[in-house]
Amino acid sequence: xxxxxxxxxxxxxxxxxxxxxxxxxxxxxxxxxxxxxxxxxxxxxxxxxxxxxxxxxxxxxxxxxxxxxxxxxxxxxxxxxxxxxxxxxxxxxxxxxxxxxxxxxxxxxxx
Amino acid sequence: xxxxxxxxxxxxxxxxxxxxxxxxxxxxxxxxxxxxxxxxxxxxxxxxxxxxxxxxxxxxxxxxxxxxxxxxxxxxxxxxxxxxxxxxxxxxxxxxxxxxxxxxxxxxxxxxxxxxxxxxxxxxxxxxxxx
Numbered sequence: 001x002x003x004x005x006x007x008x009x010x011x012x013x014x015x016x017x018x019x020x021x022x023x024x025x026x027x028x029x030x031x032x033x034x035x036x037x038x039x040x041x042x043x044x045x046x047x048x049x050x051x052x053x054x055x056x057x058x059x060x061x062x063x064x065x066x067x068x069x070x071x072x073x074x075x076x077x078x079x080x081x082x083x084x085x086x087x088x089x090x091x092x093x094x095x096x097x098x099x100x101x102x103x104x105x106x107x108x109x110x111x
Numbered sequence: 112x113x114x115x116x117x118x119x120x121x122x123x124x125x126x127x128x129x130x131x132x133x134x135x136x137x138x139x140x141x142x143x144x145x146x147x148x149x150x151x152x153x154x155x156x157x158x159x160x161x162x163x164x165x166x167x168x169x170x171x172x173x174x175x176x177x178x179x180x181x182x183x184x185x186x187x188x189x190x191x192x193x194x195x196x197x198x199x200x201x202x203x204x205x206x207x208x209x210x211x212x213x214x215x216x217x218x219x220x221x222x223x224x225x226x227x228x229x230x231x232x233x234x235x236x237x238x239x240x241x242x
Contacts, residue, residue: 048150
C-alpha cells in the first residue's frame with residue numbers, strides 16, 4: 001500500500017518537473033535508454049551531471065571573482081554547462097545558461 | 112533505410128560513403144568511434160549506440176581519436192593493423208582540436224578517408240559553426 005503511494009508521489013513529482021519546464025523531452029529519451037541490461041542508466045547520467053555541474057559552478061565562481069570579468073572565459077564555462085544541460089534535458093537551467101551567455105556577449109556584468 | 116536483423120543482434124544498416132560503397136556487410140558488428148570531451152555526452156552516446164548493437168569506443172578528444180586511429184606521426188599505435196572503424200561520430204565544439212579539424216585530419220589520411228564522419232553540434236546558431 002505504502003509502496004503504491006510512493007510510486008504515485010514519485011510519478012507526480014516527475015510530471016511536475018515537465019509541467020514547470022524544468023525538464024524536457026531529452027530526459028524522456030534518457031529514460032527510454034534504460035532497460036533491464038542498464039537499469040540504473042538515468043541515475044548514472046544524473047550523478048555525472050551533478051558532479052560535472054559542481055565542477056563547472058566552482059570554476060564559474062572563481063571566474064566571477066576576477067576583476068575585470070573575463071567574459072570569454074565565462075562564456076566558455078557556460079557553453080560547457082549548457083551542453084551538459086541539453087544532454088540531460090535540464091531545460092530550465094539551460095535557458096538560464098543562454099541568458100547568462102547573452103549577458104557575457106553584451107559585456108553586461110550587472111546581469 | 113534500415114533493416115533490423117531478425118534476432119535483433121545485428122543491425123543491417125546501409126551507410127553510403129562519398130563514393131557510394133556499402134560499408135557494412137550484414138554479419139559483422141559495426142564499430143563506432145565516438146569523440147566528445149563531455150563525460151555525460153560520451154555516456155549517452157555510448158548507450159545509444161549500444162542499443163543498436165554497435166561496438167563503441169569512446170575517447171575524450173580529437174588528439175586521442177587520432178592516436179587511436181594510428182594517425183599521429185611519431186606515435187605508431189600497435190592496434191592499427193586490422194583496426195576496423197565503420198563510423199566516426201564527433202562533437203563539434205571541443206577544446207584543442209574541433210570536430211571539424213579532426214574531420215580534416217581523418218580525410219587527409221590514407222587509412223580512414225573513406226570512413227564516414229558525423230559531426231554533432233548543440234549549437235542552434237549557425238554562424239558559430241564555421242562551415
